Amino acid sequence: MNFSVEEKTLLGIGILDIFLILLFLLHFIIIYNISKKKCNNLGDVKLKNAGEEDQYDGFNKDKKDGKKKYEFIEFKNRRNHMAIFIESVAALVIFELLVLALVMFDKLHIAAGIIIMYVVAAVHWISLVIPSKPQAILNTIEMPAAKKWLERNKLKIHNFRENMVYWFGLFVILCAILALTIVLEGTCEDQLSFIDSRIIRKYLTPTCAATGFPCYVYLTLNQSPHNSIIANFHTSLEKGDKVPTPICKYDTTSISATNGSISNYQFSASGNYYEMPLEVIRYVNWVHLENLQPNTTYYFRCGSDENGYSEERKFKTQTDDPNQSYSFVVSGDVDVTENSVMVSKVAASQSPDFAMVGGDLAYDHAQYTCYRIVDKWLNHWQTKMITPDGFYIPLVASIGNHEVIGDYGASRDRIPFFVRYFPQVTKSTDPGKNNVDDRPTYNTINIGGPTGTVIFNLDSGHAATLEEQSSWMDQKLSSEFNSTQLRFSLYHVPMYPTIREYENPKSKALRESWLSIFDKYHFNIGFENHDHAYKRTHPLFNDQVVNDTSKKSTVYIGDGSWGTGTRPLPYSGLKWYQSFSKSAHYISSITINTNKKLIEFKSLDENGDIFDEGNIPY
Template sequence: MRLLNYAYTAYVTLLLFTVLLCNRTSTGNSDPPIHIHLTWQHSDMSNTITITWQTAFSDSGNTVLYDNVSRSGDPALYRYSASGKCHTYPGASGYIHEVELTGLKPGLTYYFICGGNGGYSEERCFRTIPVNFSHLRFAVGGDCRGNWSQRDIMFRAMSEFNPDFILLVGDFVTSGNNQTQWDSFFESLHENLVGSNGFTIPIIPCLGNHEENATNYYGQFALPGNEQWYSLDIGETVHIVVLNSEANPSEEQLQWLENDLKTHENYTWKFAMFHRPPFSSSKHGCWTEGRQYWCPLFDKYHVDIVFSGHDHNYERTKPINWTASKTSPQPSYSRGTMYIVSAGLGAPLYESGTEWWTAYSRSVYHFVIVGIFANKTLNLQAKNASGATFDKVLQKTPVIPEFQPPIFLSAMMATTTLLSILLRKHSKRTACRFQKNLQTKTLKEGENY
């Protein structure tokens, strides 16, 4: 009898599962994508993009349908499609789908839906990064951790400025192994990182200490290389280096950094980002290993700005060349690097401080907006939760002339003056004879032409 009961229970369970599965696939809309976010898996930011989302089932679809005109979410109307793959990991709340779009045109708006058998998302759009831009804008921030309501406020405020992309400098959650916290974070990206222009805003993340190097991080972001340190390019103008301050800063990572910066040393603008700040006057202070291993390379290849988080406040340094001086700043940003601590997206604020390198510091929820212009100028603004600016700086790339006209002209003028003095010492007769001989010589040379 007990055996019959077991058999009956197994039969009913199988029947219910079959009904649910059939219902899910037949309706085609019971498992639509959630947690949609955009990243890059390769260095080319202008011709590629990767779309990532989550579903409850593995067979809900790995397809992106897209076009350069809106199709209002009708799957039958999109002219282009791309397929990807899905995976899961221990502790995940579903299946992660990744699809990379390649061969895109720079500076063009694309509309897309993602999904498949389980249903498609609503139509979203993004704009590829232009190579020859007149104005490029990106945002920077970090350390939202467990203050979800403040995080959402900050994400919405950042998005109002319609950045082309956002640098997130780590500590997105309080515990990297807690999937519930990750679900909240990615839901916030899905809902709030949409600009007032309607574009879904791509992100460039790096690991913080609260990510705990967890599988959850690697499982939900699609990034280049080993996903710990990598770099991205916009044409041959902007180069972005992403590093992992939670790993060994020397050996393999240091060698990679030197090779990367050397390869891109002629780029107009070079930026680096990682979690722990080499220069901070707040609670945690300076990350000395970063100063020891990485700052000399930032000096050598003149990285323009280094962005970090970790100390929950805002701080901008004066121009620093750590190789040239460990006690005083440089006279201008053309002679040194600007270091920014931007850790004000929601985590509990720390008291700000002041050191010899400090240009401005403040304990406030904030983010940073950076604008780059075709005339080789950069405008950096720190903004509070309401979008008001409380710190700003204008930076220009240095122009080094091929020669120094003032020195050359000065030498010529000095020589001419000396010759005039010597001539005045001769008699009028001698001067006339000199002029006559000079004229005769000139005429004879002219005859040979």
């Protein structure tokens, strides 16, 4: 299992604290045992001998009563006492920081965290900060260590009034622990940069009102987009409210345009819902709209009779005709930045039939506490990804490293949002509301029927193995899709990276697992992401540049920078496999021109300016 940034931070703090605790204990035990002999030699020394000089370094004059204090006798001298005290404080601070981090990252309940920090801080303060009276030291010095510690602390608590300054100091520290824990509990962060916390979110405007009315509506494609689509919407309710069955009403004509009611829609479909384990009540609803007509406009509204329906929206089903042209937009690494909004507007202006996002959608870093970031992303999608003619653009989404805890090899319980928010399966293969996490993280999309286009939406090792997908692709392409004219793939980590080294382990593993499949079945384009830049490769086959365009080859386009921060290009210039590269936010618009047998592509920046274009014959 791979660890997330948060888990690595906790592990690092934990290891450091173990080291400091061991250092403190080892030093304390050594000094204590060295000083033990001197302590045993005290015999019948009494405080009445206060006027005599003493042989021990740890004795010094008490200016108030002239009596000797034995405060350092068990540490041999003041220097050892101070060193051990500093070591204990360091171990304590790191321990408190570890517990606080556990509460911050929702690994430990706030009440348990506060109790643990309070107990440890109080024990340390009473034991090592509040001084013992000389008489208490002398009376307990020959006791066993545990009994000695207990008796002295009892006396310190009993003499509460005499140590008022110290107790006030402890009170201030405990108040600081309480305040800091409340403020930081349930933190949403970006690479350890603070975004918000549970107490802050409590006073922010809810992203989805608890009225049961749909707050986010978006469409996802499945394997048969010519006759089906998935309508998704989120709802929130008050605690204890009954959850209604999600319903979508739809028709081939606009009912709202004629001021018709919800009952006037010709078709109706019910779906399922899943309650997210968030700090707020949130239901993710999805409805399979089936038996649709290809290349047809549908108007729809989703919600429930009890809580109301969304406003009317429209979408268009995909074609089942292999000779009909179509288009789509593609990129990845979206984020919720202003640049992502600008690129989304450019993408929508191209009037695509659908949009493909190659992973790292919202940059929530797979944290339940960052659900508001995902909400912001969904809101951007539902408000910006609309064509000039008013069509809602369906989504095809790949899983990326920021969709899972630990980046790679994640189990299903470490994928908080992706498979739950973005169903991409047909109704017959949907695992249902009780098995939402069993949804696959890779699938196919077929445009234009058996002899049209197949798009392999892949998982570059984040939740599924590369080997299982290689076998799956081989099986699919040798049977169900053996007659398709065009073959595309969408995935997150690039085989041919722009920023990272060609031989980096992840890209190398992808080439070793998938390249032979891409070559064997002649994939036309591989859409890659993850590197936060843009590139287009030369035509490649068998990991080599193909100069003869009549020979089969694959072009790799992308590297993902829809809206997240771009990275500067390497100083070395173009790599051997690259035809073009640029550090830019972008969206690629792909048109399948069936009349000319061309794949026409153009890549545009956030201002809508084309910086790369061309065509690939097929």
